[in-house]
Amino acid sequence: MFGLWVCRESSLISMKTTKVDKVLREKLGAKEFTSMLTMCEQCGVCSGICPLSKLTDFRVRKIILRAGLGDIEAIKSSDLWLCMMCYACLERCRTGLEIPDIISVLRTLAIEDGNVPDSTIKVAQMFLKTGHAFPISGLTKKMRKELGLDEIKVDPEAMEEVGKLAEKTGFKKLVEGK
Amino acid sequence: MTDYAFYPGCLISTRLPFLEKSSKLVLGELGVGLTDLKGTNCCFDPIVLKPMEHEVWLVMAARTLTIAEETGMDLLTLCNGCFCSLNEANQILKNDEKKRDGVNEALKEVDREFKGTMDVRHVVQLIQDMGQEKISEKVKKGPSGIKVGAHHGCHLIRPREFAQIDDKRRPTVLDDLVSWVGAETVNHAEDLMCCGGGLMGVDDKTGQVMLNSILDLMREEGTTHIVTPCPYCFVQFDIRQKENSIPVLYLLELYGLAMGFSPDEMGLKHHRTKTEDWGF
Ligand code: SF4
Numbered sequence: 422m423f424g425l426w427v428c429r430e431s432s433l434i435s436m437k438t439t440k441v442d443k444v445l446r447e448k449l450g451a452k453e454f455t456s457m458l459t460m461c462e463q464c465g466v467c468s469g470i471c472p473l474s475k476l477t478d479f480r481v482r483k484i485i486l487r488a489g490l491g492d493i494e495a496i497k498s499s500d501l502w503l504c505m506m507c508y509a510c511l512e513r514c515r516t517g518l519e520i521p522d523i524i525s526v527l528r529t530l531a532i533e534d535g536n537v538p539d540s541t542i543k544v545a546q547m548f549l550k551t552g553h554a555f556p557i558s559g560l561t562k563k564m565r566k567e568l569g570l571d572e573i574k575v576d577p578e579a580m581e582e583v584g585k586l587a588e589k590t591g592f593k594k595l596v597e598g599k
Numbered sequence: 600m601t602d603y604a605f606y607p608g609c610l611i612s613t614r615l616p617f618l619e620k621s622s623k624l625v626l627g628e629l630g631v632g633l634t635d636l637k638g639t640n641c642c643f644d645p646i647v648l649k650p651m652e653h654e655v656w657l658v659m660a661a662r663t664l665t666i667a668e669e670t671g672m673d674l675l676t677l678c679n680g681c682f683c684s685l686n687e688a689n690q691i692l693k694n695d696e697k698k699r700d701g702v703n704e705a706l707k708e709v710d711r712e713f714k715g716t717m718d719v720r721h722v723v724q725l726i727q728d729m730g731q732e733k734i735s736e737k738v739k740k741g742p743s744g745i746k747v748g749a750h751h752g753c754h755l756i757r758p759r760e761f762a763q764i765d766d767k768r769r770p771t772v773l774d775d776l777v778s779w780v781g782a783e784t785v786n787h788a789e790d791l792m793c794c795g796g797g798l799m800g801v802d803d804k805t806g807q808v809m810l811n812s813i814l815d816l817m818r819e820e821g822t823t824h825i826v827t828p829c830p831y832c833f834v835q836f837d838i839r840q841k842e843n844s845i846p847v848l849y850l851l852e853l854y855g856l857a858m859g860f861s862p863d864e865m866g867l868k869h870h871r872t873k874t875e876d877w878g879f
């Protein structure tokens with residue numbers, strides 16, 4: 422009983438101290454996956470199963486609460502980038518919220534807002550430059566040759582297509598200048 | 600035996616080509632024909648790229664899927680991340696007309712069309728389907744005195760809706776495949792633990808803590824070798840163990856050793872975690 426009360430109160434405190442951002446709430450509401458946000462029961466099962474919660478004070482339940490409220494912290498906080506997309510919470514939420522997909526929507530908004538780790542942007546830039554997430558280095562070439570594997574190169578035709586699609590989908594714009 | 604459109608994944612082809620080598624040796628021995636796919640792009644991995652923008656993910660994944668479709672074969676990957684990203688995208692695009700239309704609209708830009716004519720397979724599924732008997736026939740020498748810590752990796756089994764590989768609370772598919780070549784696995788309840796690889800670059804310290812928590816469990820159970828079917832987990836285990844390192848094998852390297860391929864021809868010297876004793 423006591424445990425439940427503490428849990429409720431902590432949610433109340435977050436609500437009281439929350440600055441609700443109407444634009445964010447509208448933006449979130451308009452996105453796929455997020456229509457169920459208001460149905461989150463704050464049961465905490467997601468945090469209970471999350472491997473990060475076992476070792477740190479990252480709580481995905483709070484991210485979902487903030488998103489549901491339209492609390493701007495949801496996209497300003499660096500916590501948003503800690504989730505490792507392990508999908509454990511997705512399998513456990515009894516309300517059926519697609520938690521990792523909701524986090525993804527928040528991440529897109531956060532990137533537009535300028536909140537994105539350098540390491541993430543670097544991978545995106547590598548993708549835009551080579552079509553892959555990792556560089557084909559001198560070591561790669563040497564190792565592949567030694568092992569009798571064929572040589573791999575950045576494929577100009579493939580890159581032309583990737584470039585066009587990055588333009589068309591807005592990915593280039595999302596990543597540029599970050 | 601069926602042939603496959605081969606997509607090892609960019610982590611393996613660029614940083615871990617020795618895993619590509621051992622996999623090709625093993626799959627060749629098992630009579631699987633592989634056609635290397637040309638001109639593909641990164642699967643838009645489920646940890647870093649996909650969560651940046653879902654629509655971009657669907658389009659970029661679809662581009663690679665259309666290249667596989669042109670071969671008329673199913674796509675085979677060696678990577679949990681590629682499997683997760685491409686398999687989910689493939690199933691969504693096959694079943695959701697609205698999304699398929701949206702993606703095909705974008706793909707028109709590059710004269711491509713997603714048709715939904717093939718399936719995405721992880722090498723683990725391929726081996727599962729072959730069955731124990733076929734694998735055991737190929738085993739030349741069993742391991743001696745090794746106790747394997749089997750690490751499935753998140754994206755082999757989740758989201759379960761799409762992966763459909765193992766839906767148990769504590770997955771055991773990898774333990775089974777390890778036992779097929781005569782190796783014993785330790786019991787450690789790490790079913791939902793992530794290797795922490797996804798945190799590297801974002802928060803290295805926490806990533807290391809995640810990894811250590813799995814290693815502690817494995818050590819308690821007397822693990823002598825770690826086996827994983829995921830190149831991301833492989834990297835995490837292989838380069839980030841700090842002390843008393845436990846040697847790490849990609850699943851098909853274990854199979855390769857059991858089938859009598861030498862550590863030299865498989866390029867095991869490229870592992871960072873050094874050992875004289877691969878257990879065979
Ligand atoms: S498990 Fe689902 S309903 Fe419960 S707190 Fe998490 S997101 Fe909300």
Ligand code: SF4
Pocket residue numbers: 467470471472473481503504505506507508509510511520521
């Ligand atoms: S997907 Fe993210 S929030 Fe969910 S359990 Fe995994 S790390 Fe935690």
